[in-house]
């Protein structure tokens with residue numbers, strides 16, 4: 482079944498819910514058992530492979546199970562778990578595998594708060610980390626130590642957009658007995674299939690394109706068969722949970738994700754191409770754009786691009802000119818997160834974001850999320866911003 486058809490028909494079986502085509506929203510902490518036999522039978526199911534068991538609200542309800550199963554199916558993983566935020570998914574996927582004394586390898590292009598967690602909480606737990614150049618490919622082999630147990634990748638980096646050679650990295654990691662976790666948020670479960678490229682665990686900020694409407698936070702952890710018990714035990718042991726109303730919003734968003742992404746992709750590429758032709762622009766960092774960094778690997782491993790990319794200006798524009806460029810954008814509003822229907826802009830300093838890998842550009846940089854607006858209106862907004870930048 483193609484993803485589009487699956488998203489319409491495969492998420493639940495309406496006949497399980499009296500014919501209704503959406504899963505009901507269960508608000509539950511207590512789940513009662515008919516008798517001790519029933520309780521014992523469900524307990525056995527819980528401790529076996531099956532987690533779609535009504536046991537206690539924290540461990541999920543049919544609302545949760547429907548979305549978890551849909552996401553695992555779409556991404557090609559074994560099973561998925563929902564947690565409270567994308568960041569919780571990132572930290573849980575790491576913590577599930579490490580112990581004091583371990584060493585991990587983390588992409589230098591990783592989401593900022595994930596880096597912060599590695600540098601503070603993990604360091605306090607005596608887990609050390611080396612941040613690696615995201616473009617190093619199979620050369621990552623040289624960075625493994627006897628204590629290295631995990632590689633955390635993010636491809637493309639959601640600020641600087643380097644594409645990583647994930648199959649080469651996974652091969653090196655598995656030779657050293659390390660697991661590979663990827664933050665696959667940019668691609669959604671549709672455009673990069675991590676488990677076909679050697680990844681063990683995939684995480685998503687469901688907050689972005691899955692929820693898709695900038696109104697709920699959601700984290701997703703999907704694993705292959707071998708990693709499932711480790712991740713599930715960690716997530717259950719630490720009391721992670723996603724609330725039923727947010728889960729409902731995420732499954733509602735998921736239904737239209739493929740069709741929204743078609744528009745994000747088309748408008749994003751058109752605007753990236755337009756930006757690449759501007760005299761003020763040094764480089765557009767959009768892996769789907771021919772000639773842009775990472776494009777060859779993107780073509781090899783990905784089946785699409787979402788609407789998030791960055792732009793580096795030529796050097797020489799002053800601080801005030803850049804502030805005027807950003808400040809009076811009307812349709813690209815200034816805000817964190819992305820993946821909703823609306824366009825966004827966020828300036829950033831790559832020297833601060835990515836200290837371990839050389840940054841070849843001198844100009845100021847900003848990230849765009851291209852939303853669902855008409856692309857002509859978005860281009861007009863940017864055109865006016867360039868006039869402010871050059872003082873016209």
Ligand SMILES: *Cc1c(COP(=O)(O)O)cnc(C)c1O
Pocket residue numbers: 566567568569571592635639664666667685686687688689698699700818
């Ligand atoms: C936003 C984001 C996260 C964190 O998601 P939250 O739901 O905001 O906690 C993690 N990774 C990437 C790549 C993100 O863009």
